[in-house]
Amino acid sequence: MPFSRGELRPGMDVYTSDNVYLGTLRAVLEGPPALEPSTTPGAAPAPGAFDGEALGPMPTQALGNRAPRAQSPARGYGARAALPSLGLGAIVVGRGWGGWLGRRTIPFDDILTVSLERVVLRQRAAELGIAPPS
Numbered sequence: 001m002p003f004s005r006g007e008l009r010p011g012m013d014v015y016t017s018d019n020v021y022l023g024t025l026r027a028v029l030e031g032p033p034a035l036e037p038s039t040t041p042g043a044a045p046a047p048g049a050f051d052g053e054a055l056g057p058m059p060t061q062a063l064g065n066r067a068p069r070a071q072s073p074a075r076g077y078g079a080r081a082a083l084p085s086l087g088l089g090a091i092v093v094g095r096g097w098g099g100w101l102g103r104r105t106i107p108f109d110d111i112l113t114v115s116l117e118r119v120v121l122r123q124r125a126a127e128l129g130i131a132p133p134s
Helices: 073-078
Strands: 013-015 021-029 090-095 101-107 111-115 118-121
Touching: 021 101
Parallel strands: 013 118
Antiparallel strands: 013 021, 021 090, 090 101, 111 118
């Protein structure tokens, strides 16, 4: 799964799917670009093919409302450009002073979820050869 810049950052805690702490994310390694899903040509309506503003109870473009033009298909419906993708990279995780204890490199494909300050991997601790704490 490709991630964008800002989703993964150093300092995040990394856990296995059975809630065993692996360490802190120390580095994010960019990889080769991920393949983007193909799009069907002509799937979006042609620019200017539909004007919802004209259907409304009170057209507002004449009053200075620029939103109908800014949110047109030709302008991507006003969406902001997405952050650049990190490709098929990996994260470096480690514990202790300097992050050298238990240091490992984990590919993006092994990440299950990313939320706030936590990264959860798909694997359980036993699958990674780690004995869960008793």
